[in-house]
Amino acid sequence: MSGPVKDLDLVTFGEPLMELAEVDRDGERLYLPGHGGDTANVAVAAARQGARVAVMGALGDDAFGRSFRTLWDREGIDHASVRTRPGSRTGIYFIGYEAEGHVFTYARAGSAASVVTPADIEADAIARARVLHVSGISQAISHSACDACFAAIDAARAAGTLVSYDTNLRLALWPLDRARAIMHAAIRDAAVARPGLDDARQLTGLTAPDAIADFYLGLGPRIVALTLGRDGVLVATPEERRVVPAWPVAAIDASGAGDTFGGAFLAEWLRTGDPFGAAEYANAAAALQTLGHGAVAPMPRREAVDAFLAERRRQVA
Numbered sequence: 133m134s135g136p137v138k139d140l141d142l143v144t145f146g147e148p149l150m151e152l153a154e155v156d157r158d159g160e161r162l163y164l165p166g167h168g169g170d171t172a173n174v175a176v177a178a179a180r181q182g183a184r185v186a187v188m189g190a191l192g193d194d195a196f197g198r199s200f201r202t203l204w205d206r207e208g209i210d211h212a213s214v215r216t217r218p219g220s221r222t223g224i225y226f227i228g229y230e231a232e233g234h235v236f237t238y239a240r241a242g243s244a245a246s247v248v249t250p251a252d253i254e255a256d257a258i259a260r261a262r263v264l265h266v267s268g269i270s271q272a273i274s275h276s277a278c279d280a281c282f283a284a285i286d287a288a289r290a291a292g293t294l295v296s297y298d299t300n301l302r303l304a305l306w307p308l309d310r311a312r313a314i315m316h317a318a319i320r321d322a323a324v325a326r327p328g329l330d331d332a333r334q335l336t337g338l339t340a341p342d343a344i345a346d347f348y349l350g351l352g353p354r355i356v357a358l359t360l361g362r363d364g365v366l367v368a369t370p371e372e373r374r375v376v377p378a379w380p381v382a383a384i385d386a387s388g389a390g391d392t393f394g395g396a397f398l399a400e401w402l403r404t405g406d407p408f409g410a411a412e413y414a415n416a417a418a419a420l421q422t423l424g425h426g427a428v429a430p431m432p433r434r435e436a437v438d439a440f441l442a443e444r445r446r447q448v449a
Contacts, residue, residue, distance in 0.1 A: 135292050136259035140210070141183040141402045142395075143261040143293075145253070145284045146171025146270040147245035147277075148189065148214075149238070150196040153227040153387075153426045166426040167203050168225060169245075170267050170300050170391050173427050177395025177417065179207045180433045183402065186210035188257060188284070190244040192221035197244070203428070213257040220244040227387055227426070234387045246273045250283035258284060259291035262402055263324075265394070267298040268315050268331075272305035278314060285321050294323040297353075298394055301331040308334060316351060324401075325353040326394055329360050341366045345373060355407045357397060359390065367411045376411040379419040379444060388427030393418040396437070416441050 151166035167176070172187060179185040187209055191197030193216050200222070204211040223240035240246055258264050264284060271278040288295050297319050301311055312335050319325050325348045327335070332344045341358055345368035348356045358366040364378040383389075396417035400410035417437045424430025432440075 136256075138260060138262050138293075139184065140186050140261040142175070142178050142263050142265060142398055143186040143188055143213075143258055144171040144175045144265045145188045145281065146267055147223060147240070147243070147273055148172040148187075148191060148200050149223045149225045149240065149245075150199065151225060151227065151426055151428070154229055155425065163226065164426070165199075166429055167200060168388070168427040169223075170269050170298065171265060172200070173388055173391030173431075174265055174298075174395040174398070175209055176203070176207055176428050177392045177421075177431050178399040179209050179395075180431055181396050181399035181417070181437070182434050183395075183399035186213060186257060186261065188213040188252075188254060190215045190217055190220075190248050190252060192216070192223075192244045193218050194221050196222035196224070213254045215244075215252060217244040217247075220247070227385075229385070234385060236387075240273065246277060248280045249276045250280050253280055253283045253287060255287040255291065258287045258293055261293050263294045263296050263398060264288040265296040265298070265398065266318070267300045268311060269300045269302055269305070271314055271318065272302055272311065281318070285318060289321060295321055296324040296326065296394075296398055297322040298390075299325075299327040299331040299335065300390075301328075301334060303334075311335070319348065320352045322353050324355045324357065324398070325351070326357045326359070326397070328390065329358060332358060341375075342373070355401075357407070357411060359393065364415060365393070365411045367407050369407065372408075374408055376408060376415060378415050379440070381419045381423060383419075383422035385425045385430075386422045388431065389418040389422050391427065392421040392431050395431075413437060413441065416444070
């Protein structure tokens with residue numbers, strides 16, 4: 133008996149957040165609207181690399197929720213599995229910029245995304261995708277959202293859909309012990325684990341990147357992509373591992389770089405099957421994303437990433 137038709141590359145489940153990013157216009161502080169939320173960002177980044185993408189979750193019955201649907205229509209992202217909750221609102225976050233970098237302020241409590249339950253999971257949509265992507269934030273925003281995330285993972289396993297998991301540790305949302313237990317339980321069912329180095333050091337108590345990669349491979353994933361900031365990413369499989377260097381650029385704002393990496397990595401890995409080449413490609417996409425303000429607006433499309441890589445390779449040839 134054949135399995136479900138996989139007519140999607142990626143479906144993401146998580147929390148869309150409207151973005152208001154601080155800018156200085158002639159000495160006046162303004163906030164420009166944009167779109168964010170880690171798994172929603174991954175969806176856009178993957179779609180801009182040519183992947184077939186869907187999103188799942190909930191939006192408020194408000195202008196911000198409608199703005200997300202307009203964005204997804206423009207990007208060719210299937211949002212039929214995103215529910216609009218009457219009388220509810222879409223979460224918001226603000227980006228401020230200080231000498232030490234960007235600062236985030238959130239207004240998400242009680243948002244439509246934070247009150248999702250396992251009943252909001254559409255197993256048929258997950259079955260259509262090659263990969264389901266979720267994150268620690270998807271689980272941290274509420275107990276019911278955490279349960280919904282595990283329900284999505286269970287649906288993926290039942291349908292032969294691979295799971296991608298990004299730790300995205302936010303200790304303002306939950307205590308470390310709870311985060312550690314829940315994240316590592318989820319990662320045991322993941323094919324791709326994408327921890328950041330700072331997250332992983334807190335979650336595992338380990339320091340060395342190779343030891344961290346060994347730990348996460350030991351939980352079960354076939355690929356660990358441990359992001360190392362300016363040092364690039366350590367990609368590890370049971371057979372091989374390499375540090376794939378970052379591409380240096382004159383960065384303006386790195387607030388969406390990690391999500392851009394995640395979406396571009398999944399899109400390229402699904403296209404080629406090569407996690408090391410996918411990391412090189414995703415590093416280039418993330419570098420280009422940092423050249424603008426906000427999370428989604430500066431995310432590059434495949435043509436720009438290919439041109440960037442061709443030029444950088446020409447320079448070192």
